Amino acid sequence: MSETRPEQEIPARSPGRPPAAAAAFSPLYRQIKSLIVESLERGEWKAGESIPSEFDLAARFQVSQGTVRKAIDELAAEHLLLRRQGKGTFVATHHEPRTRYRFLRLAPDDDGEGERAESRIVDCRRLRAPADVSRALELRSGDAVVCIRRVLSFGGVPTVIDDIWLPGNLFKGLTAESLAGYRGPLYGFFESEFGINMVRADEKLRAVAASPETAELLGAAPGAPLLQVERVSYTYGDRPVEWRRGQYLTERYHYRNRLT
Amino acid sequence: MSETRPEQEIPARSPGRPPAAAAAFSPLYRQIKSLIVESLERGEWKAGESIPSEFDLAARFQVSQGTVRKAIDELAAEHLLLRRQGKGTFVATHHEPRTRYRFLRLAPDDDGEGERAESRIVDCRRLRAPADVSRALELRSGDAVVCIRRVLSFGGVPTVIDDIWLPGNLFKGLTAESLAGYRGPLYGFFESEFGINMVRADEKLRAVAASPETAELLGAAPGAPLLQVERVSYTYGDRPVEWRRGQYLTERYHYRNRLT
DNA sequence: TAGTGGTCTAGACCACCGT
DNA sequence: CGGTGGTCTAGACCACTAA
Numbered sequence: 001m002s003e004t005r006p007e008q009e010i011p012a013r014s015p016g017r018p019p020a021a022a023a024a025f026s027p028l029y030r031q032i033k034s035l036i037v038e039s040l041e042r043g044e045w046k047a048g049e050s051i052p053s054e055f056d057l058a059a060r061f062q063v064s065q066g067t068v069r070k071a072i073d074e075l076a077a078e079h080l081l082l083r084r085q086g087k088g089t090f091v092a093t094h095h096e097p098r099t100r101y102r103f104l105r106l107a108p109d110d111d112g113e114g115e116r117a118e119s120r121i122v123d124c125r126r127l128r129a130p131a132d133v134s135r136a137l138e139l140r141s142g143d144a145v146v147c148i149r150r151v152l153s154f155g156g157v158p159t160v161i162d163d164i165w166l167p168g169n170l171f172k173g174l175t176a177e178s179l180a181g182y183r184g185p186l187y188g189f190f191e192s193e194f195g196i197n198m199v200r201a202d203e204k205l206r207a208v209a210a211s212p213e214t215a216e217l218l219g220a221a222p223g224a225p226l227l228q229v230e231r232v233s234y235t236y237g238d239r240p241v242e243w244r245r246g247q248y249l250t251e252r253y254h255y256r257n258r259l260t
Numbered sequence: 261m262s263e264t265r266p267e268q269e270i271p272a273r274s275p276g277r278p279p280a281a282a283a284a285f286s287p288l289y290r291q292i293k294s295l296i297v298e299s300l301e302r303g304e305w306k307a308g309e310s311i312p313s314e315f316d317l318a319a320r321f322q323v324s325q326g327t328v329r330k331a332i333d334e335l336a337a338e339h340l341l342l343r344r345q346g347k348g349t350f351v352a353t354h355h356e357p358r359t360r361y362r363f364l365r366l367a368p369d370d371d372g373e374g375e376r377a378e379s380r381i382v383d384c385r386r387l388r389a390p391a392d393v394s395r396a397l398e399l400r401s402g403d404a405v406v407c408i409r410r411v412l413s414f415g416g417v418p419t420v421i422d423d424i425w426l427p428g429n430l431f432k433g434l435t436a437e438s439l440a441g442y443r444g445p446l447y448g449f450f451e452s453e454f455g456i457n458m459v460r461a462d463e464k465l466r467a468v469a470a471s472p473e474t475a476e477l478l479g480a481a482p483g484a485p486l487l488q489v490e491r492v493s494y495t496y497g498d499r500p501v502e503w504r505r506g507q508y509l510t511e512r513y514h515y516r517n518r519l520t
Numbered sequence: 521t522a523g524t525g526g527t528c529t530a531g532a533c534c535a536c537c538g539t
Numbered sequence: 540c541g542g543t544g545g546t547c548t549a550g551a552c553c554a555c556t557a558a
Contacts (some may be wrong), residue, residue, distance in 0.1 A: 025554075027527055053543060069544085077337070079520055085544045086536035104520045107464075201519040206510030207467035207485035221530050225467035225485035231519075250466030257517060259363045259461040259491075260339055278534085285535075286545055322547050345525045346555030505527060 022232075032061055033071040040080065040091065040197075041236045047093035047191045049056060051081065054089070080199050080236070094187035094198070101185050101203055103233075106248060107256045115155035119186070120234040122217070123149040124176035126168055133165045136232050136243040144168030148149055150181070158218050159253060164244040189247065196241055205255065208247070218249050227255060292321055293331040301469060302341065302459075302498045307353035307451045311341065314349070338494070340459050354447035354458070363493075366420065366508060367516045372477065375415035379446070381410040382477070383512050384436035386428055393425045396492050396503040401477055404428030409438070411477055418478050419513060424504040456501055461493040465515070468507070480507050487515060 036051070045051045054072065059063040072089055075081040081103075082090045094100060101117070105157070108259045129137070129145040145165050152160035164186075166174070171194055182189045190196045215222040226247045233242040248255065305311045309319070314332065318325040332349055335341040339362075342350045354360060361377070389397070389405040405425050408433045412420035415491070424446075426434070431454055442449045450456045468488045475482040493502040506514065 029527075033493075055543085066530085067528060067535080070527085072544095084537090085543065086400060087544060088537095104543080105519075122368045200519075203382075203517045203519060205465060205515040205517065206513075207508075208510075209485050209488040223483075225469050227465065227467040228489070230514075248470075254490075255465040257465065259463060260363070260459075288532085289546075320542085327547060328548085343525065344556085346523080346557080348524060348556095454531095 019136050028063060029067045029070040029074075032057075032063060033074055035061065035235055036071060036075060037080070043195060046195070047197050048057075048095060050088040050090050066086075066173055078199070080086045091197065092197070093150050094185050094191060100188065103187070103198070103231075104251045105255045105257060108154070109252055109254060117154060118156075120151045120153070121148065121176050121179045122145070122151060123172070125178060127151070133243050136166055136179055137165065138239050139167060146171050146174050148178075154253070157252075159249045160186070160246055161214055161217050162244055162246045165240055170194060170241060197235055198233045198242065199235060200238075201231050204230045210247070218247075220249055224249075226250070229255070270414060271301070273415060289322055289327045289330040289334075292317075292323060292328055293334055295321065295334060296331060299498055300435060303455060305351050306455070307351050307457050310348040310350050321329055336510070338459070352457070352459070354445050354451060360448065363458070363491075364445075364448070365515045369412045369433045369512055369514060376415060377412045377418075377420075381408065381414065381436050381439045382411060383407070384439060389425070394505050397425065397427055397500050399427060406431050406434050407502050410439075414513070417512075419509045420506055422504055422506045424502065426502055430501060449460045457495055458502065460492045460498075461491050461496060470507070474507055477506075478511055484509075486510075489515070489518070 007129060017191075026222060030127070036057075039045060049146075051057070052060070054065050054068045057068045060118045061068065067246050072083070076083050076089075079092050079099075082092050084090065087139070092099060094102060104117070105227075118159050125147050126144055127147055129139050132246050133139075134141045134143060137145070148162070148164040148166070150162050150164070151158050151163065156238050171190075174194070179189070187198045190198065206228050207225050210220055210222055210224045211220065211223045214226065215224060218226075220226075229246040229248065231242070231244050232240050233244075235241050263368045296317075299305060299311075311317070312320070314325050317328045321328065332341060332343070336343050339352050339359075342359075343353050344350065352359060354362060358404050364377070374384045383475075384406065386404055386406055388402045389399050391401055393405060396399045396404060397405070405428050408422070408424040408426070410422050410424070411418050412422065431450075434454070438453070438493075439449070448457065449456045467485050470478065470480055470482055470484045470486050474486065475484060476479075480484075480486075487510050489506040489508065491502070491504045491506070492500050493504075495501050
């Protein structure tokens with residue numbers, strides 16, 4: 001049960017003898033951080049649950065509370081964990097109001113909160129991964145994937161069409177029926193049903209002309225300009241677990257972004 | 261010269277008497293952070309220069325070095341400052357290789373580094389601010405603004421057309437000629453010539469059809485889908501100092517974004 | 521070697537939450 | 540009230556840079 005301080009993981013640097021290779025120096029708090037991420041990967045604490053207190057973790061890892069604190073600071077900054085003063089530290093989830101639709105950057109042009117999204121599943125099937133999808137998800141070409149097509153509407157207006165690919169082995173039992181019965185963000189569904197937490201995503205945006213098929217689903221003219229968003233989502237440990245291509249009607253909505 | 265510790269700024273909370281209004285508690289390190297930002301606003305330290313050491317600042321503000329450190333931590337996370345171990349802490353600049361074109365999110369589809377941008381100034385004039393621009397820049401409608409139009413090319417291919425509005429009173433003496441003689445990112449130019457540092461920006465993205473005029477400048481077909489990027493840029497203290505609308509050809513380039 | 525930022529510790533106390 | 544995270548301090552030592 002008890003774990004010992006990972007002293008060995010610190011590359012020793014004797015003063016007189018420079019290291020053969022330029023071994024990267026890794027401070028203690030980063031090693032602790034890695035250990036916490038490993039616990040998240042193993043599912044020791046589930047999304048929405050609290051993790052042990054800083055004091056308990058300090059005892060477990062045989063370091064000071066301040067060192068654990070610095071590790072958790074970084075994980076909280078990366079939104080893997082969420083601190084709540086007086087209550088504890090919690091595993092981030094896509095279920096709570098504040099973090100629901102965290103990755104949906106579409107906002108109405110007039111600043112009102114905007115209607116909440118309604119999702120309609122158009123298609124859901126299992127097939128062998130095309131080359132580009134298997135590359136993005138780091139699968140072998142031909143591995144099974146689940147392929148979903150859905151339409152998001154705001155206030156009854158179809159606005160987004162998403163094509164989503166997921167590794168088949170991680171999403172066993174995912175069907176159009178199970179999807180249809182679910183309310184709320186897809187990533188919350190993935191957490192609850194498959195124990196997979198999306199923590200980060202990389203997107204590539206461009207403007208494209210609507211294909212006849214897409215135009216039909218969105219009630220737009222063929223050739224209308226659409227914002228196309230290709231996304232790879234990652235779970236703990238930078239493992240890619242979703243590839244999707246969204247096409248957004250941006251007549252009354254825009255994609256908001258902050259540069260820092 | 262010497263400044264005293266701002267003890268008064270901490271809202272006192274006597275145990276027996278709850279505060280009349282819910283006065284926001286502001287920790288010391290945030291007050292220090294504000295003082296540092298004020299020094300940046302005043303231009304006490306210019307972009308690229310080093311600020312005093314943590315030790316010196318601790319003495320100046322009459323707090324411990326750890327408290328100054330935490331203030332600087334946040335400013336470094338927000339890219340207002342840049343730490344360099346063994347050398348000091350520096351005011352962030354758009355001149356250095358690592359931070360040049362920090363706000364340009366366009367990347368080539370094939371991952372090569374991509375040619376560096378060449379900028380061609382199409383137009384530069386002074387006029388009275390239109391209503392939407394004056395609103396974005398928090399000016400009075402009718403205040404003087406500088407209006408720039410330019411084309412960015414990569415490897416000789418026109419790819420971006422930018423329309424840029426700047427408050428006239430902050431950019432006195434800005435002309436097409438002074439712009440034409442400058443190499444490098446526009447924000448570096450603003451730093452050097454006008455002492456204005458862009459530290460943050462908010463963008464709204466959508467897909468639009470190219471107008472005949474835009475299509476002409478980009479060598480594209482009228483009606484071609486373009487990625488339109490509206491941006492408000494801010495300097496220290498969240499003061500908006502630039503509004504721009506970019507239109508990007510995304511045939512061979514895309515807008516990259518990371519979600520966290 | 522001196523000066524900078526970076527790490528780690530230990531302890532005190534504050535703010536917030538639930539019981 | 541006890542337990543949690545949040546702040547602040549003081550001091551020791553490490554890593555990196557430049558003279």
